[in-house]
Amino acid sequence: MTKKKIVIDLKEIIELRHYFHQHPELSNNEFNTTKKIKAVLTAWEVSILPTGLDTGILAEIKGKQTGSIIALRADIDALPVQEETSLAFKSLNSGIMHACGHDLHLTSLLGAIKYFKDNRDQIKGTIRFLFQPAEEAGGGAEQVIKKNVLKDVKAILGFHNNPNLPVGTIAVQSGPMMAGCYKFEITIKGQGSHGAKPEKGHDPIIAVTEIVGALQTIVSRNINPQDAVVISVTNINAGNVWNVIPSEAYLQGTVRLFDEKNAKLVRQRLFELTEGIAKAFGQSVEIGWSERALPINNDSNLTQAVINNLSSTVHKPLLSMAGEDFATYQKKIPGVFAFVGSNGAPDVADWHEPNFVGLDETLTTGVDYFIEGAKGLLAYLNEEMK
Structure with missing residues (x-):
């Protein structure tokens, strides 16, 4: 039976995506990005937790019922690439571009935060929202682990946009995902x-x-x-x-x-x-x-719990030889990582190319994935605690 999709107003989230795309910053230098995320969360009255990190943010929303603690993660850094797209909101920072679509990731996470802030009654437990620095340069996840930012977290959820998949597509499986x-x-x-x-x-x-x-x-x-x-x-x-x-x-x-x-x-x-x-x-x-970066391998039980709660049709992914440091978390915490389609046009530019385009429509599926995935994880973990 097809599940009913969550409907939220994404106008503000799309505007934020355009802002972050226009103002990309390199690994470990995401100071303006961090400042902007913090300002948005403060305006939404979302709790921000101390991390000891130079860049990046950890936010938290506690549900009205007690339960497990999970984390949702998005990366926030850009690449040293001169943008060659025709986007109206193309990069204003010369030689720097969100050529891997991390602006889509972080604004999808903001969309999920906005939803859960207004629907705390649907949270049985606590959700932490991690905006991670320095994925591209490597070491960002390791920085987070060393600061013990994810203490007591029982599961972690993330995704990467994939321009080779059409918008609305989610591809995920237990076991290997990225090299x-x-x-x-x-x-x-x-x-x-x-x-x-x-x-x-x-x-x-x-x-x-x-x-x-x-x-x-x-x-x-x-x-x-x-x-x-x-x-x-x-x-x-x-x-x-x-x-x-x-x-x-x-x-x-x-x-x-x-x-x-x-x-x-x-x-x-x-x-x-x-x-x-x-x-x-x-x-x-x-x-x-x-x-x-270590190989990404999804926990089988958690992956099934996420898939069972997704409203989008789930596809079997083609394994990617690209690397992603989400696996650093999976060495410490069981987790689930997926691909979310961000374009799908013939001969589409791939990650790290100067004409890479991730479509705004990606945000609908990205936000839903975080919301529905989080609910699936909490339901499974809370049942396991009984």
Whole structure:
């Protein structure tokens, strides 16, 4: 049976979306964004909790009945991208753009707050609303965890808009949703020489080219073919003179996958292959490996509780190789993360592109997802407490 959609006036929320889109700020510099969110919540007489964070906001609404504590999360930062859309409300900050649609996320959360502020009688428990900084740069969720902002929270709910899905669409499932994101950096140290006398040195460019090819064998010869793993070398830098072999060469890249066991295997093989090749060419190597985002894996029971309470038709998602730090929360708190359709036009621009457009109509589904998802989580958790 199709559930009746919640109907709320989104005029103010759309206006706020336009404001935030016009005034984007980079990770850890969301000072005006934080100030504006705080002003809106203060005008709505919503309780704001201390966090100790430089940017970002945590708000809270307590229901008229006691029950579990849950959190709804939206990210608030933008990207260092020059906007190339024709939107009437395009970015006013040169070189900065909400090219990933976080303005849609944070205003959807504001819409949910507005609804729950006027309908506290529908809350059996407490809902905290987290406006998280620095998702794009990585580390924002970790900042929140370190400040113990989510103490006593039993479940967390979030979403990311998806321009490849039509407006009105929600895609979610238990288990994997988005890939873990890892960064590697490799510096090969050889010995430079004249380009006409390569035998006088140890050419790091040759070592780097061997490494690039060898890294691709990690997936083809070490990973189960049924597992999704990507290793991409994205930057190579060596030398700057046409007739001189340099003494160093550098490369960096990214690994994307859904299983943390595979992350350990890829890391191990990357080190082994790189160190072995460097040694074979009589050179030394420095390797850096950093975790930028863990794989997102939804809790099965909570996901079903959310799906059961959604009025929109729920679709099975296509897994995304993009990374998102929502999984940092899921290591501490069970959670549910979904995709909400934000465009769906043919040949639509994707995340991080300068002509990315997330439609205003996305907010209707985004707000509903937060409201209905929160009710579903609270109903399930409160039943479990009995």
